[in-house]
Amino acid sequence: MGVHCKAQLGLTRIELATVVLILAVLLAAALPRLMSFGSDARKARLRAVLGSVEAATQITRAAALVAGGNALDHDHRVTQDGVTVATAFGYPKASAAGIVRAAGIDPAADRIGIAVTGTTVTFAVLGAHVEARCSFTYAQSTGAATPPAIGKLDFSGC
Numbered sequence: 001m002g003v004h005c006k007a008q009l010g011l012t013r014i015e016l017a018t019v020v021l022i023l024a025v026l027l028a029a030a031l032p033r034l035m036s037f038g039s040d041a042r043k044a045r046l047r048a049v050l051g052s053v054e055a056a057t058q059i060t061r062a063a064a065l066v067a068g069g070n071a072l073d074h075d076h077r078v079t080q081d082g083v084t085v086a087t088a089f090g091y092p093k094a095s096a097a098g099i100v101r102a103a104g105i106d107p108a109a110d111r112i113g114i115a116v117t118g119t120t121v122t123f124a125v126l127g128a129h130v131e132a133r134c135s136f137t138y139a140q141s142t143g144a145a146t147p148p149a150i151g152k153l154d155f156s157g158c
Helices: 011-068 095-103
Strands: 077-080 083-088 112-117 120-125 135-139
Touching: 011 077, 011 083, 011 095, 011 120, 011 135, 083 095, 095 112
Parallel strands: none
Antiparallel strands: 077 083, 112 120, 120 135
16 A cells, blocks of 8 residues: 655745745845945945046146146146146146046046036036936136135935
């Protein structure tokens, strides 16, 4: 008298429902953390661009001081490492040929939006929730004794 048992080949519906439920709970717990990674990455990118702009401002100023002569005039150019940068009073101008070139920013590769309005450049992270509020500004120097004004980082739209 033998009892034959069928071998189970898969999951029962209850087991499958339990696995799906557990995965859904884990995903619900992890999703907010995963969503903030994008925002953190955009903030880090904006901080990196700000650091590049601050460093480029000082390096260009040093190059203008070393060059001497008319390098500290209102409208001039300074060459540093083979790159010619448009300057105003020895600081990079608020332009693509000025601060953008000095900082080595490639808008397409770096995913940074650049808007020039008069003597101010706004740097914004492309793809941010609100690009205008994931940004900072650079206002060019207005005199030999006045360094450029670099605005605070605005992370409210990152």
